[in-house]
Amino acid sequence: MSAITVDISDMKLSANPDDVIVTYALGSCIAVLVCDPVRVAAGMIHYMLPLSETSPEKAKTKPAMFADTGIPLLFQGMYKLGCRKQDLVVKVAGGGALYDDKGIFSIGKRNYTILRKMFWKSSVIIAAEDVGGSKSRTARIYVGSGRCTVSSQGQEIDL
Amino acid sequence: MIAPEGILSRLKDLPTLSAAAVRLAGLARDERSSAADFEKVIRPDPALTANLLRVVNSAYFGLRCRAESVRQAVTLLGLRRTSEVAAAAALAPIIPRRLPGYEMEASSFWTHCVAVAVLSERLSTELGVRRPDLTFTAGLLHDVGKLAIGVFVADSSSEILSRTREGGMTFVSAERAVLGVDHSQVGATVAEAWKLPPAIADVSRWHHSPNETPDKADRLLVDLVHVADALAHSLGLGADVGEMARKVDPATEARLGIRARGLERVASESLEEIRSLAHEFAPGAGGTR
Numbered sequence: 001m002s003a004i005t006v007d008i009s010d011m012k013l014s015a016n017p018d019d020v021i022v023t024y025a026l027g028s029c030i031a032v033l034v035c036d037p038v039r040v041a042a043g044m045i046h047y048m049l050p051l052s053e054t055s056p057e058k059a060k061t062k063p064a065m066f067a068d069t070g071i072p073l074l075f076q077g078m079y080k081l082g083c084r085k086q087d088l089v090v091k092v093a094g095g096g097a098l099y100d101d102k103g104i105f106s107i108g109k110r111n112y113t114i115l116r117k118m119f120w121k122s123s124v125i126i127a128a129e130d131v132g133g134s135k136s137r138t139a140r141i142y143v144g145s146g147r148c149t150v151s152s153q154g155q156e157i158d159l
Numbered sequence: 160m161i162a163p164e165g166i167l168s169r170l171k172d173l174p175t176l177s178a179a180a181v182r183l184a185g186l187a188r189d190e191r192s193s194a195a196d197f198e199k200v201i202r203p204d205p206a207l208t209a210n211l212l213r214v215v216n217s218a219y220f221g222l223r224c225r226a227e228s229v230r231q232a233v234t235l236l237g238l239r240r241t242s243e244v245a246a247a248a249a250l251a252p253i254i255p256r257r258l259p260g261y262e263m264e265a266s267s268f269w270t271h272c273v274a275v276a277v278l279s280e281r282l283s284t285e286l287g288v289r290r291p292d293l294t295f296t297a298g299l300l301h302d303v304g305k306l307a308i309g310v311f312v313a314d315s316s317s318e319i320l321s322r323t324r325e326g327g328m329t330f331v332s333a334e335r336a337v338l339g340v341d342h343s344q345v346g347a348t349v350a351e352a353w354k355l356p357p358a359i360a361d362v363s364r365w366h367h368s369p370n371e372t373p374d375k376a377d378r379l380l381v382d383l384v385h386v387a388d389a390l391a392h393s394l395g396l397g398a399d400v401g402e403m404a405r406k407v408d409p410a411t412e413a414r415l416g417i418r419a420r421g422l423e424r425v426a427s428e429s430l431e432e433i434r435s436l437a438h439e440f441a442p443g444a445g446g447t448r
Contacts (some may be wrong), residue, residue: 008394010375025395025396025398027393027394027395027402027403029394030177048426050428054423055424055428058430060428096393097403098405098407099327099406103412103419104407104412104419105390105393105419105422106395106419107419107423121438127228134403134404135402136403153400153402
């Protein structure tokens with residue numbers, strides 16, 4: 001089994017059933033995990049910020065930095081692998097916050113809000129999620145089985 | 160609780176920053192210093208010379224021509240930047256492969272150090288405030304106390320973690336409650352023992368409690384590093400066992416007048432710089448026993 005690592009502001013896709021896609025240290029950032037049990041393919045994005053208007057120049061070179069430019073690319077990537085929208089299973093992890101996080105540092109909350117808005121507009125249903133809190137998370141998706149796990153504070157859960 | 164002698168004995172075990180880096184930090188603050196003075200300090204240190212040339216020619220600094228000699232590097236980079244590169248070149252090799260207590264690999268700790276250095280500078284630009292002397296270096300070295308206190312944190316790990324995870328304490332408060340001292344206080348002691356400029360010790364000491372910064376210290380510098388540290392942890396740039404169990408001081412937010420959008424811009428525009436700069440050095444070669 002080979003591990004494919006997704007860095008911050010990056011995304012990876014695979015149709016190799018032996019691969020596992022992993023991302024580490026999800027704080028306020030969010031990982032969207034998509035798998036297609038029919039085509040046997042999976043993809044993951046680890047975006048850092050909600051909106052590309054924050055830095056349009058960066059959005060051109062690193063679209064996966066932002067939810068609004070990155071998430072559509074993840075879905076398009078899955079379609080290029082031959083997946084169909086109705087077969088996709090979508091899960092979400094991350095969006096954590098520092099303590100007392102109500103104001104300027106609520107990046108995690110804003111990351112999640114924009115995600116919900118985008119999914120609502122395009123009728124994507126979130127099958128499972130582990131978001132919020134002051135945790136740092138590691139998320140994995142096993143391409144062959146479509147199994148998704150989130151580990152944090154020494155414990156691993158199936159998503 | 161740790162007896163003060165316990166900490167002091169750890170300091171003796173800690174590898175020291177290269178003498179050249181410490182001397183450069185001093186020279187950089189002396190307006191009479193020249194490139195020739197810098198050259199005299201750097202050239203006898205082959206590791207520093209090699210690192211300096213590599214970093215100067217890296218994408219991070221984006222120079223138009225290639226520096227082939229120490230003199231050229233100092234001229235192209237300027238004295239202040241040279242001393243900052245030297246600080247980074249001196250810190251990277253003394254980070255242990257794994258930090259006990261904080262459950263982090265050298266690469267993760269290093270990423271965090273570089274992230275806070277770059278974010279602190281970028282934040283001063285975003286806010287349009289003066290950039291305090293030593294912003295980069297103070298950001299880079301803000302957590303140096305973790306190198307000395309880690310073994311004690313490891314011994315009391317379950318107690319500290321239960322206070323953060325069940326008790327809702329910040330990690331630094333839990334350290335202080337359980338050990339009697341925290342990594343920021345220890346960091347200031349380390350900085351003093353290494354004879355670093357006082358601003359470095361000040362930032363280490365108050366980076367979790369910027370409101371307590373006394374008037375004689377540079378409060379703006381402490382505020383910038385405080386916010387940059389929180390931002391780095393929020394973004395997962397160097398996650399440790401304390402995870403997101405930390406607070407941002409509302410008084411700092413008010414003093415700096417920073418907005419959410421500004422903070423996000425700082426993050427988006429710093430990420431690649433942090434990556435490329437962190438990549439230039441290989442941490443974890445040596446370090447504490």
